């Protein structure tokens with residue numbers, strides 16, 4: 001579902017998309033009539049490029065060859081054709097020398113520009129093919145600039161510089177038609193552009209700190225490129241950090257990562273995101289083009305959506321400048337400390353370090369004491385429970401004697417090497433460990449509750465459209481994270497109740 005932003009003001013144009021970079025996707029065989037041998041799914045840039053924390057996004061999407069109509073698109077039809085971009089596709093096709101799409105046109109949606117069906121589209125149809133020759137990659141960087149950039153300057157910054165160069169060239173740029181359609185400052189709602197007051201709304205979420213880290217990273221990159229830009233005053237005169245931030249955001253929100261590296265794909269990057277769509281951008285290395293296959297039927301006028309990836313609301317506002325009101329991929333980061341007064345602290349830290357867990361599907365051990373939890377779907381003990389790594393940490397934390405820690409180490413050696421994955425033999429100790437988790441999570445839930453209640457009322461009369469939208473994003477983020485915590489708490493309550501019953505029976 002699209003996030004529901006209160007109607008954007010004319011002075012507040014729509015926000016921008018973010019792209020993410022991650023691990024490579026497995027090769028997939030295409031099953032449609034075009035019989036391209038091997039295609040590779042591209043994926044968006046993510047926090048992976050800015051943080052050592054590596055969330056495991058499941059980016060593999062199966063194309064469903066069935067006939068379903070997009071309820072989202074039906075609800076959000078073509079508001080109006082985008083006159084400013086009317087010439088965009090013919091221009092790009094002339095530049096590419098081939099047809100790119102005969103079934104899509106650019107229009108205005110509730111969330112900025114978007115692509116709409118101009119003809120009937122059926123599941124499995126190839127709806128756009130953008131040749132590599134009209135994609136923008138770091139190779140497009142002017143050699144004289146490239147030669148001066150240090151190795152420290154990454155591909156995102158390089159693409160950002162290309163956008164700045166082309167923008168400065170105005171109508172002389174070969175990309176002028178594309179550059180002029182990209183979102184302007186007022187249309188971007190990534191948290192990196194939020195005021196201190198706005199950011200304060202999400203202080204409770206890890207997105208707050210990640211935003212600060214991201215801003216520092218962009219500042220660092222800017223500091224590294226400024227000496228080079230200064231060599232070309234005719235091109236870069238009066239480029240500010242704010243300009244660089246916008247260009248940087250345009251890259252992180254619109255570029256795809258594939259085996260051929262990072263690329264901006266004009267036209268395809270006008271597609272909006274649907275978290276449940278099975279359409280992704282595919283890269284055909286043989287034919288040297290990127291294409292999109294429809295995962296459902298569309299009638300003319302319907303908005304055509306793709307999936308940027310399984311991104312939680314903890315990722316979308318920073319990288320893409322929007323949130324989803326109910327995001328099934330939501331997750332929350334929680335931290336635990338081993339108290340300094342714990343006389344086994346050093347031993348526990350050492351043990352955890354020795355057994356530092358490999359990344360799990362359902363939880364990522366960000367550091368020894370930081371965990372990422374997703375919605376626990378079954379509070380009745382079936383299906384996924386709480387991340388094993390978190391429960392293991394709690395078991396270690398609850399040990400009160402060195403022998404208990406040695407027992408855990410021995411058990412790990414006898415099993416698969418992973419620490420404290422089995423319930424503790426002493427049910428009381430197992431209960432204690434989980435009650436400690438429950439109490440921590442309950443405390444966090446109270447904090448989220450306070451943060452949500454302290455958001456300005458949604459219908460506050462003098463609220464600007466921009467602030468109302470960002471407030472709604474903060475609300476979506478916090479309520480999503482609270483929902484995850486709630487599910488964890490329900491799971492823990494259930495587990496603790498079962499343990500209490502066992503202990504009760506044992507004591508009879």
Ligand SMILES: C[S@@+](CC[C@H](N)C(=O)[O-])C[C@H]1O[C@@H](n2cnc3c(N)ncnc32)[C@H](O)[C@@H]1O
Pocket residue numbers: 001002003014015016017018111112113114181182183253254269270271272273274320321322323
């Ligand atoms: C790559 S662009 C897509 C085209 C974009 N609408 C434009 O005007 O250029 C991504 C941006 O579209 C908007 N967007 C995409 N999917 C959205 C969604 N599901 N809900 C809200 N905004 C969305 C966000 O503003 C995001 O930053």
